[in-house]
Amino acid sequence: MKRFKEKTVIITGADSDIGRATALRFAQEGANCIIVGINSDILGYIYEDLPQDHTWINTGNHLTVTSDINDPTQTARLVEHVLEKYNHIDVMVNIDTAVGIHQSVIPELIKTKGNIVNISALTDLSADWSIDTYKAEQSKLTELTKKLALENIPNNVRINAVTAGFVTTDVSSNPFVTHSPLGKTATPFDVTAAVMFLASDDAAIITGLNLPVDGGVSTFTN
Template sequence: MNGLNDKTVAVTGAGAGIGRASALRFAEEGADVIVTDIAEDAGRETVELIEDDGGEALFLTVDITSQSDITAMVEEAVDSYGGLDMAHNNAAGAAGEMVPTAEVSEDDWDKELDITLKSTWRCMRHEIDAMLEQGGGAIVNTSSGAGLKGQRNVAPYSAGKHGVVGLTRTAALEYAEDGIRINAVCPGPVDTPGYSQMPDEMREKLKSNVPMRRLGDPEEMANAAVWLCSDDASYVTGMPLSVDGGIMAGR
């Protein structure tokens, strides 16, 4: 892909799943990668994988609910690599307890919205400031198919992911003239560690809802995120891109 060589990217939640696949893919395309995760061992393992393949990366422990951690992430990009060209805001919460909307506790609602939506905004505000100083950049936020359509019994998660899409579109309009492109990836069911822990019956049900009749691979989500940050997508901004095996085609 064009435009990633010698650029710097920060990837949150890069210790496993989509985040790890994204960090590895950015490194393959020549980017210097700031690998962040709340799980230190997993994040450092991602760095090792990148370095073993000849790439450049460093690890930071980042809790995305901590403003100071996010500030440190952006400052590290500037101090170590001279700026922040790209960001993949991937870390988020899980769907949590699956109950109808009226049965969601206020604590669960607040926790999910803080992790999924507010933390995406926390990351973006500092990333945008750094990109404004250097004259442009690209941001990709991880939303979900649940951010494009309703899903039963996951109200806080779905509301948060819908919010990520709205935030992405709004910021894309605000900063288009500044050369900052902001998009979202909306995965369908993906074969991540979380899905691998589900009962076989549930995994089969998820696959049966996908027109392609399979779960997605984390690498397929990473390919979309990297493409959106590349010069190959230079005229794309404000787009929630479904990578879901055809699920949204039937909506």
């Protein structure tokens, strides 16, 4: 059973490893994926990997959109473009991007009783990185998620988040690993598994949750 068959899913910040993994998983589970980012070449490569439903003759059942979602004008055009092709929006996955787009998409999610999953991930560790900084960012996302979720409970729109810690396909050691009780960091697949759960009807009773996918780092400070 494909959990997202005929669902329309917008993925922002999709021109990334997490974006690619997320789009692929949603497409495999039947969704129409709108992959949004600022790098059109990367979006094109991701699009080519997505499985197609061949009932969508000539037009394909997925869409790439090169857009800066921090620009309200571009965001409005994005939503208009999606509705022209699919008529509805069911899920938005927001990868390391501003939440301002919520105000444009939520009116459509109200119609479908849809949901949003925000993702905060470390894909690069700067020289001044620290576990305290990570914990502070995690706390900030938790509070924001709760606030947005409470505001939209009357609208039957669920809003959750995933704090992904340091995400890499490289198994070599890194500073984040030293804080991980499980002794490893998350991969894009790990992050996507959590997103798929929160976006699905399996999590129909869950809202306002920030789910850490970080090897247990969130449970310890040192």
